Amino acid sequence: MTRAFRVILVLSMLAALALSGCAKATPAPTATQPPKPTSPPAAQPTVAPTPKPTPVTKTVVIGFTSSKTGSQEVPSTGQTRGLELWLEQVNAKGVTLPDGTIVKFEFKTYDDESNKERVQQLYTKLINDDKTNFLISPYSSGLTDAAAVIAEQYGQIMITTGAASDATYKKGYQLVFQLYTPASRYLTGAVDLLAKLDPTAKKIAIVHENDKFSTDVVNAAKAYAESKGYEIVLFEGYDSGTTDFAPFINKIIGAAPDAIMGGGHFADGSTFAKQMYEKQVKVKFIALLVAPPELKFADIGEAAFGIIGPSQWEPQAAYSEASAKAAGIQWYGPSVADFVNAYNAKYGENPAYHAAGGYAAGLILQKAIEDAGSLDTAKVKAALDAMDVLTCYGHVKFDTSAEAHGLQVAHEMVYIQWQKDASGKLVKQVVWPAEGKSADAIYPLSR
């Protein structure tokens, strides 16, 4: 027995050593004072020591995770590229605070593997080890939801982009600010567009993916359409991963609607559109989520023609200093063309809305710091609360009510439609809202 206990003792000591080794091996905090868990959200950033005539440079650390692996890899890459472009541009000059301090920015970023468990782990690490001053969200509503809990718990401002869910902002957060148009307004513009195109249209069929995002979108669209006097003749959900839409298409044909709305994500949306075309569904108007704004959507050929889709932003969107002036809103940042050209020069491709969202996240944070004239969390938060600005990404203003603090209230979706150019090639055109449109919508669809 005594020998056995000696063995235990040795093994336990080895284990303890290994564990403390682990703790050091991972880039975890060691000697530096860990934050007291009970401490209330404190103002993290320290302002430059004393205002001196010679400019003092201060580096602000912005933390975020991106999905370099996992299901969100593609859109997340676009978002990160947008952010990197902003970083390059802002650091060329820096932001000058009233006390003469020049603020430069630095990113701390990790791969979250599109995984919620990792997101919480990494955001805790960013705040505690990397001593971030501000945070930007990961891509997708689910991951952002997980990150928002941590950001709020440690009292850091987080600009969320790539996260459209409304629910995140209705939990009582004070420091989380949304850039995307919320899911509840994804398809409401399509209802308005339909009303504008054809006042006699009355019947809408809604077929959607049975997941969180799509369900949120269609529930809101249904309520909105009904409030406008439309009849929802079909409201059906399909499981994620569905590849055969024949049962739904048969039901749509049976219900004989004027318009079809719904969809979910890229794979199911494009398959749904393709099968509707193959079955020659007689309908005047089709608006689907997520898939149509993707350039790859054109791969389904003729079936893409006439399909409408909501997008957070498009390069054709006509936001400009002049339109800001006309609407009585302040303009901030580069023009749409400057942003698109800069992005194109850096990455050799046109930015999609994920990239524009990422770029805008940096831009809005920069504007808030400028307005606040400080890096203090409370002052920057006040500046974000008061913000009402038009940028190349569109109009940005946050809800400041207690029920939905941080929810985006001003940004509008743009609606694209696949049309044909003079040479018969499929191209995306912005057809709604009217002030941003690049072409008139094709209506009714002839098939």
Place this chain on the structure above:
Amino acid sequence: MKAWRYPAFWLTLGLVAAAGAVVFATRSATLREEMFLLLMFVTLASSLNILLGFTGYVNFGHIVFFGLGGYVGFYLMSQHGWPLWWATLAGGLASALLAWVLGAATLRLRGAYFALATIGVNEAVRAFVNNFRPFGGPTGMSLNFAVYRQYGGPANALWWTFGAMFGLTLLVILISYLVKFSRFGLGLMSIREDEDAAMVLGVRTPNLKTWAFVLSALFPGMVGVLFFFKNGNVEPGDAFRLQMSIEIIVMVMLGGSGTVLGPAIGSAAYERLRGYLLTSPIFKNLHLALAGFLLLIIVLFVPAGLVGWLRNRLPKLRRVLE
């Protein structure tokens, strides 16, 4: 109950206690988050081991208990304002109840048939939750941030959750040993060796199997509640991930099924390995394939896992590595 007489009992408890204690000693939030995941997987693997290791029944749907328990607890917290502790207990009991009902139906199946049935169960419960309105359907449920104030402020709530997970891990290790060295455990192991012979010798196999199943379901249910409480929301896609079930089996097999120390070491090792693979540019998209490959290697060459292999090689360590 003579578990405490074995050095192995103290060694395993000591290891887990050290893992938790190091977090409280350093007060490092980053380390806490890493250890939370590690202890979570230790608990999930150890609880699966009660069925898989002791009775030899392969359960591919272990994660269903994590998901359902998590959902029930979350529902009680978010819709009825229950405190975390009671909700955690309720989540565990809900999973145990599901196991009891399922056990009556599926434990009559043996071998591959039982394994196949458990896969179906996970998918069936996921589909049910996806369409069950009180649980939020496909949208799931969210917690209001104000809830965390009950626990001494939001950041403090994370410490409480970690403390609860730590306690739960110690408890599952303790229970595993108590089961292993009890008459009940002996009955379970006789089922693993030869169920028919055990039955002939008077072991009430249907009863024992059901209780083992219920016990193995209790802990993942409680883990689920803690995990989703920390996340602040729950969705069907996060709650019922079939691939996690498979990874838990790999963890048990890697460390050594049937021992208590094995699943604990296996899950810690696999969790570290997974973290490495997922961030490695070469293996990032292959981590599940590697998990499968690892399982194949273990089953073919080291069926007893790491701890079992060491026990066979070094007989002197048999009382230490149980």
